[in-house]
Amino acid sequence: xxGIFGCISSINEASSEVLEGLRKLExxxxxxxxxxxxxxxxxxxxxxxxxxxxxxxxxxxANGRFRGARISIGHTRWATHGGVTDSNAxxxxxxxxxxxxxHNGIIENTSDLKERVEKLGYSVNSETDSELIVHLLHHEIxxxxxxxxxxxxxxxxxxxLSGSWAIAAIIADMDEILVARRGxxxxxxRGHKRxxxxxxxxxxxxxxxxxxxxxxxxxxxxxxxxxxxxxxxxEPPFETLEGTWEEEDKGNFQHLMLKEIHDQPxxxxxxxxGRISSxxxxxxxxxxxxxxxxxxxxxxxxxxxxxxxxxAAQIGETYIRELTxxxxxxxxxxxxxxxxxxxxxxxxxxxxxxxxTKDTLDALQQAKFTGGNxxxxxxxxxxxxARLTGNGAYLHAGPEYAVASTKAFTNMVASLLLLALTIxxxxxxxxARIVQELRELPNKISAQLLDMDxxxxxxxxxxxxxKSAVFIxxxxxxxxxxxxxxxxxxxxxLPCLAYPxxxxxxxxxxxxxxxxxxxxxxxxxxxxGLMESSIRECRTRGAKIxxxxxxxxxxxxxxxxxxxxxxxGRECSPMINVVPLQFLAYHLAxxxxxxxxxxxxxxxxxxxx
Ligand code: AGP
Numbered sequence: 001x002x003g004i005f006g007c008i009s010s011i012n013e014a015s016s017e018v019l020e021g022l023r024k025l026e027x028x029x030x031x032x033x034x035x036x037x038x039x040x041x042x043x044x045x046x047x048x049x050x051x052x053x054x055x056x057x058x059x060x061x062a063n064g065r066f067r068g069a070r071i072s073i074g075h076t077r078w079a080t081h082g083g084v085t086d087s088n089a090x091x092x093x094x095x096x097x098x099x100x101x102x103h104n105g106i107i108e109n110t111s112d113l114k115e116r117v118e119k120l121g122y123s124v125n126s127e128t129d130s131e132l133i134v135h136l137l138h139h140e141i142x143x144x145x146x147x148x149x150x151x152x153x154x155x156x157x158x159x160x161l162s163g164s165w166a167i168a169a170i171i172a173d174m175d176e177i178l179v180a181r182r183g184x185x186x187x188x189x190r191g192h193k194r195x196x197x198x199x200x201x202x203x204x205x206x207x208x209x210x211x212x213x214x215x216x217x218x219x220x221x222x223x224x225x226x227x228x229x230x231x232x233x234x235e236p237p238f239e240t241l242e243g244t245w246e247e248e249d250k251g252n253f254q255h256l257m258l259k260e261i262h263d264q265p266x267x268x269x270x271x272x273x274g275r276i277s278s279x280x281x282x283x284x285x286x287x288x289x290x291x292x293x294x295x296x297x298x299x300x301x302x303x304x305x306x307x308x309x310x311x312a313a314q315i316g317e318t319y320i321r322e323l324t325x326x327x328x329x330x331x332x333x334x335x336x337x338x339x340x341x342x343x344x345x346x347x348x349x350x351x352x353x354x355x356x357t358k359d360t361l362d363a364l365q366q367a368k369f370t371g372g373n374x375x376x377x378x379x380x381x382x383x384x385x386a387r388l389t390g391n392g393a394y395l396h397a398g399p400e401y402a403v404a405s406t407k408a409f410t411n412m413v414a415s416l417l418l419l420a421l422t423i424x425x426x427x428x429x430x431x432a433r434i435v436q437e438l439r440e441l442p443n444k445i446s447a448q449l450l451d452m453d454x455x456x457x458x459x460x461x462x463x464x465x466x467k468s469a470v471f472i473x474x475x476x477x478x479x480x481x482x483x484x485x486x487x488x489x490x491x492x493x494l495p496c497l498a499y500p501x502x503x504x505x506x507x508x509x510x511x512x513x514x515x516x517x518x519x520x521x522x523x524x525x526x527x528x529g530l531m532e533s534s535i536r537e538c539r540t541r542g543a544k545i546x547x548x549x550x551x552x553x554x555x556x557x558x559x560x561x562x563x564x565x566x567x568x569g570r571e572c573s574p575m576i577n578v579v580p581l582q583f584l585a586y587h588l589a590x591x592x593x594x595x596x597x598x599x600x601x602x603x604x605x606x607x608x609x
Pocket of ligand 1: 306307351352354355356357360403404405406487490604606
């Protein structure tokens with residue numbers, strides 16, 4: 001979603017830094033981009049440019065005009081208030097062009113603020129909530145007592161806002177960037193001859209050697225000298241930044257998503273690495289504040305997550321329920337009833353790839369507020385959620401750039417299985433069996449990736465000819481088919497329904513008619529007999545059955561297409577069976593010529609509620 005990047009450069013390269021920073025924030029998803037700059041010795045309004053489209057469009061439109069800037073701020077916008085137009089793109093400037101701001105988040109009291117701004121005589125030139133901030137700031141600066149500073153004016157402006165924000169503002173004739181955050185991330189980075197501000201840490205790799213994370217409620221001025229606040233001593237400390245920027249690279253694949261699907265054997269090896277004992281008998285997930293013993297004594301574990309991460313959490317819930325005696329529940333973060341399910345002696349774990357998802361962040365904050373323990377299982381190191389929780393485990397999936405999450409899902413499921421094993425009361429024989437299967441998992445995923453044959457192609461043809469699809473699974477495969485359906489909807493835009501097989505007859509079976517594709521995931525586990533019945537119920541009503549199974553024989557005989565999967569124990573099956581589901585969605589989207597990696601309306605990092 002929206003991204004902010006700002007820079008003060010002592011060698012006057014601020015705008016190039018900003019354009020590069022925006023390019024590195026592109027993966028978050030956006031629909032327009034813009035930048036503003038102040039040049040050494042400049043007189044007159046701040047120079048700005050903005051456009052719908054990509055950062056590359058902004059670079060063309062700017063046409064070298066911004067070279068030699070000392071201070072610059074830029075923005076990638078994912079539309080919330082107001083359509084995708086040039087005039088709604090950021091930055092937004094005061095009517096006289098002396099102040100320019102960029103904003104992420106949502107201002108909730110816009111009607112009141114708009115009335116106020118118009119009464120003050122400003123003309124509002126966009127449909128955004130963000131533009132109002134710049135007029136309010138202009139008014140504060142120009143109406144306050146001479147003894148007060150611009151930072152005072154900025155603080156007064158921010159105090160008028162309700163909602164969420166990360167704001168960066170620049171003022172002509174000033175050598176500073178004013179920044180404020182509440183509910184949307186903002187990080188300051190310091191490197192050779194530059195100090196920068198960014199929505200996330202990624203653009204700082206290789207550019208800044210130190211970073212300082214702003215906290216909710218912070219209001220600062222950034223200058224070459226560092227960070228300053230109205231109350232000296234409030235400034236966050238700089239810490240050393242380690243890590244490297246990995247360029248979005250499709251390699252030899254047609255799309256990032258396809259590459260990331262193929263990354264899974266390695267990314268799964270990485271999540272398991274160091275977490276399985278050398279004798280291969282034990283596995284454990286370290287990094288949690290609570291010891292395994294303390295976790296076993298908890299009243300309850302809550303897993304909170306959104307989208308794909310939520311389906312991983314649902315599978316994780318099954319693992320924890322079956323392998324431990326702890327009461328466990330997974331929740332969609334946006335519907336988390338914290339007051340009823342959190343408190344001392346509970347642990348709420350946020351599961352998230354980006355570590356920036358606002359709904360998950362809010363759920364964890366609510367859990368913390370009740371006095372409960374919080375942790376996270378997250379992919380992006382140093383992300384807001386990783387820092388909020390301060391304990392938990394990283395997914396080590398490597399950067400995931402395609403909007404549709406693939407390898408992060410698999411690593412979430414693997415991590416949750418490791419967590420369940422860590423606190424498990426199961427017999428050592430059972431645990432050793434699961435650990436052995438985990439050890440074999442990367443090879444099985446590799447084999448599965450190679451196994452994609454004619455049946456997959458024919459299945460894609462069935463889906464191509466249809467206007468919708470139904471996914472069914474039971475037991476541990478019930479949340480997995482929801483993930484399959486989500487993948488299909490988000491990148492191939494095919495309306496899908498996903499149900500536990502047994503629920504079909506209670507309503508959704510009414511939708512099945514001649515030719516309706518039914519994608520059934522039926523590994524050989526305790527549910528296979530019941531799955532056979534569900535499949536027959538669909539087939540009798542004319543459905544075209546695409547079966548994903550590791551079983552030849554009777555169940556395969558009733559399907560139109562059978563995608564054979566690698567056999568494994570029940571626990572590991574979702575991490576293998578997800579591969580054909582990912583492929584079905586991917587190939588259908590690619591066949592349709594859709595933008596697989598950047599599907600419409602979606603963002604990689606969902607930082608609004
Ligand atoms: C996955 O394909 C989706 N794009 C989306 O559902 C995603 O999983 C969800 O927004 C949660 O993101 P997170 O893992 O970064 O918290």
